[in-house]
Amino acid sequence: MAAPDSDSTDNKIYALINYEDPYVQPLILSALEKRLPNSSYSLISSISRLPSPSSRLLQWVQYESIDFDHLMEQSSSSLANAYIIRKALIRKHYLSTTIANWITKYPDSVLKKHVKPSVEFEVDYAEFLDDALVEAWELKESWGRNESLREGDGEGDGKEKREWWILKPGMSERGQGIRLFSSEEELVGIFEEWDPESDDEDEEDARSDAGANSSLSIGEQRKDEKEKEEGNGIITSQLRHFIAQPYIHPPLLLTPPSTSTPSPSSPSPLRKFHIRTYVLATSALQVYVYRPMLALFAARPYVPPWDDVLQTDRDEAMRAHLTNTCLQESGDREGSVGLFWDLPSSLPSQPDLGSVKLESKPDWKDKVFSQIKETTGATFEAAARGMSIHFQPLPNSFEIFGLDFMVGIEEDGGLNTYLLEVNAFPDFRQTGSELSGMIEGLFEGVVNRAVVPFFGVEGEGGEREDGMVKVLDIDLGRR
Known part of the structure; x- marks a missing residue:
């Protein structure tokens, strides 16, 4: 591509769009086409195609592909779709520290109500777990209370009261x-399950696998090997950092969107779900919550954590607790994703509430959304102001995060929304083809709120509703 003459390129935006995802790439391109005048930008295949280093550049690529040197050297003309440093948000143990430090400094922060406190520890192998938990007072006190329940309950081990x-x-x-x-025994058992096998066990397993695979075709053997590689195997020493949080119980349970309308005589089983909220952070620092949100359901009907199946078949039991659809088989994933605002306004009766009576109010979704907005704004401010070493917003960057929330039922029957985690470069494909319009709308909002203001162009179509709700606007003094 020949470089255009300088007179025609002074104000042109050169857009390097290579998200490396066939689901996302066309949606980004469509959003640019809808929100930017065609004459205002030109697509390029690499930064080397820029007419000059100071030409206006938009990088919208995978994190590892961003040319951060160019971003920093050409800060007034170059814009990229990720911040360089944001561990304070996207790493669970860093986020835990971010929240804890902020609540210590500001005890009245909304984060105290909407984030479960965490116990952090580091451990390489199960045999060192005792040393890792020396200062985990919250865990030890909880285990002590649970042990007293077991000793004082004449009927069973009191698991449901733990x-x-x-x-x-x-x-x-x-x-x-x-x-x-x-209990401590259960935690030790988890880490022992993850401990690597000894050399002798490896050799024995290798011989066993060789014998078992001898009757398989080459194609079947390769499939078997791929399944092992893609499994959920954990090696403790490779993870090292862990957090433990009080389990949210009871969670609000609903019927997945795929389930047909239940009859009074045959109600559909209720499932656990979490809310995926897309958040745009831009410059230093404005934060927007995208009002359209997803409800992601577990693959199996809910069972409480003390159910016997958790002890007899852990993997199957966790399918009732884990709402991350990427863990589900393709058949389970179908119908497990819906739009939050399409959830029923009338809440069904919930199991395991005891004497608690759920407040089923038609505006419950509005209240949950209000809590999400407050919590999101406070979380990003806590990271930006309280953990500035590990979260450094740049005036010439923006980033889309996926925040996960879960709704729990309080002792008074009200609903409380908890932040679970913050994800960088979230998996947009879990939305599915049917809801791809929601993601395209998200990208249009990103162009409108992040790209258009930075380059000072006039957005195509003028002012219009884009679903972006501002929840934080602070000046960190970075220029």
Whole structure:
């Protein structure tokens, strides 16, 4: 491509769009086409095709492909779709520290109500777990209370009255390694399950696998090997950082969108779900919540954490607790994703509430959304102001995050929304082809709020509703 003459390129935006995802790429291109005048930008295949280093450049690519040197050197003319440093948000153990520090400084922060406190620890092997938990007072006190329940309950072990915890590897993704536990023995068992096998065991397994595979075709053997590689195997020493949080119980349960309308005589089983909220952070620093949100359902009907199936078949039991659709088989995933605002306004009666009476109010979704907005704004401010080493917004960057929230039922019957985690470069494909318009609308909002203002162009179509709700606008003094 020949470089155009300088007179025609002074104000042109050169857009390097290579998201490396066939689902996302056309949606970004469509959003640019709808929100930018055709004459205002030109697509290029690499930065080397820029007429000059100072030409206006938009990079919308995978994180590893961003030319951060060019971004920093040409800060007034170059815009990229990710911040360089944002560990304070996207790593679970960093996020835990971010929240804890902010709440200590600001005890009245909304984060105290909408984020479960975490216990952080590092461990390489199960045999070192005792040392790792020396200062985990919250866990030890909880185990003590649970043990007293077991000793004082004449009927069974009192599992349903225990305090349950959820274990999350600090740097894992896609729901990998999440487990439930209520005692030290159960936690030790989880780590022993992850400990690497000895050399002798490896050799024995290799011989066993060789014998088992001898009757398989080459294609079947390769498929078997691929399934093992893509499995959810965990090696503790590779993860190292962990957090444990009180399990949200009881969670609000609903019927997945794929389930047909139940009859009074045959009600559909209720399932656990979480809300995926897309958030745009731009410059230094404005934060927007995209009003259209997803409801992602677990693959199996809900069972409480103390159900016996958790002890007899952990993997199957976790399918009722994990709402991350990337862990589900293709058949389970169908119908597990719906639009949040399409959820029923009338809430069904919930199991395991005891004497608690759920407040089923038609505006419950509005209240949940209000809590999501407050929590999102406070989380990003806590990271930007309280953990500035690990979250550094740049005035010439923007980024889309996927925030996960879960709705729990309080003792008074009200609903409370909890932040679970913050994801960088979220998996948009889980939305599916039927809801791709929602993601295209998200990208249009991103162009409108991040790209158009930075380059000072007039957005195509003028002012119009884009679903972006501003929840934070602070000046961090970065120019």
